[in-house]
Amino acid sequence: MISIIIKEIKHNFRDKRAITLMIAFPLLLMVILGVVFNGQFASNGIDFSGAKVIYSAKEDGNLHKGFKEFAHELEEMNIIFEQIENEDDAIKKIQDDLYTCYISLDENSKELNIYKNNKRNTTASFIEGMLATFVQRYNLVSQIIEVNPNSIDEIMNKDIKNDYVKIVSIDEKKQARAIDYYGITMLTLIIMYSVNAGIFSIQGEQTIKTGDRIIGTPINKYKVFLGKVLGAFAVTAIQISIVILFSTKILGVNWGNDIVTILIIIITQIIMCISIGVGIGFLVSSQEVGNGVISAIIPLLVFLGGGYYPLERIGSDLLFKISIISPIRWINDSIFNVIYLNDYKYVSSTVVFNIVISFVFLLLANMKYRRREEI
Amino acid sequence: MQIVKIQGLTKKFGDLIAVDNVSLEIEQGEIYSLLGPNGAGKSTIINIISGLLKMNKGEVEILGKNIIKHSNYVKKNMGIVPQDIAIYEDLTAYENVKFFTTLYGIKGEELKRKTTEALEFVGLNDKSDKFPKSFSGGMKRRLNIACAIAHRPKLIIMDEPTVGIDPQSRNHILESVRKLNKLGCTIIYTTHYMEEVEAISTKIGIIDHGKLIAEGNKEELKAIVTDRQAIYITVNDSEKVNINELKKINGVVDVTVDGNVVEIDNKKEINNWDKIITYFYSNSIPVKNIESKVPNLETVFLTLTGRKLRD
Numbered sequence: 123m124i125s126i127i128i129k130e131i132k133h134n135f136r137d138k139r140a141i142t143l144m145i146a147f148p149l150l151l152m153v154i155l156g157v158v159f160n161g162q163f164a165s166n167g168i169d170f171s172g173a174k175v176i177y178s179a180k181e182d183g184n185l186h187k188g189f190k191e192f193a194h195e196l197e198e199m200n201i202i203f204e205q206i207e208n209e210d211d212a213i214k215k216i217q218d219d220l221y222t223c224y225i226s227l228d229e230n231s232k233e234l235n236i237y238k239n240n241k242r243n244t245t246a247s248f249i250e251g252m253l254a255t256f257v258q259r260y261n262l263v264s265q266i267i268e269v270n271p272n273s274i275d276e277i278m279n280k281d282i283k284n285d286y287v288k289i290v291s292i293d294e295k296k297q298a299r300a301i302d303y304y305g306i307t308m309l310t311l312i313i314m315y316s317v318n319a320g321i322f323s324i325q326g327e328q329t330i331k332t333g334d335r336i337i338g339t340p341i342n343k344y345k346v347f348l349g350k351v352l353g354a355f356a357v358t359a360i361q362i363s364i365v366i367l368f369s370t371k372i373l374g375v376n377w378g379n380d381i382v383t384i385l386i387i388i389i390t391q392i393i394m395c396i397s398i399g400v401g402i403g404f405l406v407s408s409q410e411v412g413n414g415v416i417s418a419i420i421p422l423l424v425f426l427g428g429g430y431y432p433l434e435r436i437g438s439d440l441l442f443k444i445s446i447i448s449p450i451r452w453i454n455d456s457i458f459n460v461i462y463l464n465d466y467k468y469v470s471s472t473v474v475f476n477i478v479i480s481f482v483f484l485l486l487a488n489m490k491y492r493r494r495e496e497i
Numbered sequence: 498m499q500i501v502k503i504q505g506l507t508k509k510f511g512d513l514i515a516v517d518n519v520s521l522e523i524e525q526g527e528i529y530s531l532l533g534p535n536g537a538g539k540s541t542i543i544n545i546i547s548g549l550l551k552m553n554k555g556e557v558e559i560l561g562k563n564i565i566k567h568s569n570y571v572k573k574n575m576g577i578v579p580q581d582i583a584i585y586e587d588l589t590a591y592e593n594v595k596f597f598t599t600l601y602g603i604k605g606e607e608l609k610r611k612t613t614e615a616l617e618f619v620g621l622n623d624k625s626d627k628f629p630k631s632f633s634g635g636m637k638r639r640l641n642i643a644c645a646i647a648h649r650p651k652l653i654i655m656d657e658p659t660v661g662i663d664p665q666s667r668n669h670i671l672e673s674v675r676k677l678n679k680l681g682c683t684i685i686y687t688t689h690y691m692e693e694v695e696a697i698s699t700k701i702g703i704i705d706h707g708k709l710i711a712e713g714n715k716e717e718l719k720a721i722v723t724d725r726q727a728i729y730i731t732v733n734d735s736e737k738v739n740i741n742e743l744k745k746i747n748g749v750v751d752v753t754v755d756g757n758v759v760e761i762d763n764k765k766e767i768n769n770w771d772k773i774i775t776y777f778y779s780n781s782i783p784v785k786n787i788e789s790k791v792p793n794l795e796t797v798f799l800t801l802t803g804r805k806l807r808d
């Protein structure tokens with residue numbers, strides 16, 4: 123089986139043009155898009171018009187003063203800050219979705235709590251991210267509380283103070299620049315094209331008859347199958363590592379603090395794409411058909427995933443809702459959330475989703491494989 | 498010992514009966530040629546043996562074992578040279594042979610040795626690190642063979658290993674078939690080239706429309722039609738020849754004229770050449786050349802099937 127894996131790797135790396143394309147293409151796009159959209163990603167260019175935040179501060183002091191300065195910075199981005207006295211009132215307002223989030227400060231216990239609606243909200247996430255810096259600067263303990271409109275009591279009764287979560291902050295300088303954005307989205311884009319590697323590993327063998335020859339040998343056909351899938355995975359993994367290495371070392375793309383989690387997301391994405399490719403490889407009659415199908419679908423999925431331009435900025439609600447069907451949407455979101463917001467809530471669902479899709483396609487491929495005539 | 502035993506083998510593709518109740522046996526050490534025109538069913542039989550196709554009916558035993566129940570054992574001891582060249586263009590000759598040999602579970606030093614030996618055997622050892630892209634058709638065919646023999650199978654099946662190649666490569670391949678046979682391999686060889694069959698086979702099966710219509714060694718097959726001989730007489734002016742007069746001679750079965758050549762289908766056991774020559778002499782028809790042919794496999798084939806091997 124090892125020899126099949128090695129052979130698959132050789133096939134791919136001997137095709138110098140394809141391999142260069144798979145590596146150079148995303149890097150080039152990162153640079154180009156990074157430069158072209160540079161202005162739009164600078165933090166003072168972001169417009170959160172209409173976003174309203176309420177906050178309360180127990181006792182006046184340095185913390186409150188600092189927070190005001192912080193709020194002032196954000197007000198330049200059209201986020202409105204309002205102070206409020208009554209905490210219960212504030213939470214109610216969040217539940218009713220009147221404000222983006224509620225921040226409570228406690229000078230004495232050096233605590234900062236963020237209450238937010240459990241609706242998906244980028245502005246809230248952004249503020250969280252900004253606050254993280256603030257929290258670190260003032261050495262605060264902080265936590266994010268999601269408010270569920272249907273379970274008010276639960277929230278109220280919760281002993282919040284015993285449940286501190288420390289937010290690890292990100293460096294202020296490392297806000298997402300264009301290059302950071304495209305460094306990630308172009309990577310997840312190019313991984314999508316590893317579907318091709320999956321298709322090739324199945325179809326390539328059929329067109330040149332070597333598949334028949336392999337059947338004539340005593341090797342178990344499931345080992346061949348597994349060897350091919352692993353081979354395609356290895357090839358893609360090597361390519362992607364090179365892209366990652368270049369993009370971080372040369373282009374300086376920010377990968378955040380938790381590289382392991384991001385790698386896990388990326389690895390499951392590769393597995394998913396290879397499996398889809400293998401599945402397609404068995405379903406279609408020729409490599410050309412397969413490549414045609416995916417070169418039509420991938421750009422669409424990437425677009426919906428915000429791969430070319432952040433969808434939030436286009437500002438179409440409908441588009442945003444449709445975009446949920448794109449696996450790239452999930453993958454990109456979970457990666458950005460980990461890097462910039464320390465937010466892991468999408469990670470597990472994305473990983474599970476990737477694995478489930480992989481299984482579905484591998485199972486499909488396996489069914490087709492078993493039905494073939496040969497013994 | 499019987500290396501191959503096929504009984505009542507039948508394979509249908511829809512309405513088409515590609516292999517029709519074929520039974521044959523091949524003894525150890527034989528070079529068995531399966532001879533038949535395009536579409537006769539040769540490759541189909543081989544694909545069934547190699548496990549690529551399922552049979553509809555019948556039973557096949559290789560080395561005394563059923564190919565379905567003991568497919569692993571059978572495949573280990575068999576080497577198949579497919580009709581369509583099946584090699585990787587982006588792997589070197591050495592890597593190609595090595596890869597296919599690993600699939601037989603051969604590893605390490607043994608793998609290297611056997612790979613090199615196979616390449617030497619087909620005369621490609623000086624090209625081992627070259628890619629097949631740069632190979633001629635004949636060299637690709639030879640590599641195609643090397644990939645099937647490196648694991649030292651007891652039975653080698655070659656499906657038209659010489660189509661579309663230069664005479665030199667063909668001779669090389671025929672020579673290696675003989676050498677493999679001397680080393681103890683039993684060989685099945687399919688072709689539609691009569692000369693190859695004449696040159697190497699110890700036993701021949703003639704197959705047409707999926708049926709095995711005759712079997713035996715060269716002599717046995719020729720015996721089917723040996724009561725005849727063909728006499729070709731070249732003359733200056735064939736218009737003077739009276740076909741009916743010639744036919745009156747005892748032993749002459751048929752006479753045809755083709756250009757300046759008079760072809761006489763003649764019974765062998767009757768001594769009538771003197772009468773034939775006298776006919777030409779007494780009618781003042783100058784004879785430029787006389788030639789007589791004993792039947793070859795081509796005639797056998799023609800007699801049995803009513804068609805030529807190749808059009």
Ligand SMILES: Nc1ncnc2c1ncn2[C@@H]1O[C@H](COP(=O)(O)OP(=O)(O)OP(=O)(O)O)[C@@H](O)[C@H]1O
Pocket residue numbers: 510513515533534535536537538539540541542580657689
């Ligand atoms: N997979 C298939 N599906 C349908 N028909 C097939 C298939 N394979 C072969 N046939 C048909 O079966 C018949 C026998 O084909 P086969 O390839 O065995 O002939 P062959 O003797 O090897 O001919 P050739 O000398 O051209 O290689 C042909 O009529 C062919 O069209």
Ligand SMILES: [Mg+2]
Pocket residue numbers: 539540541580656657
């Ligand atoms: Mg054939």
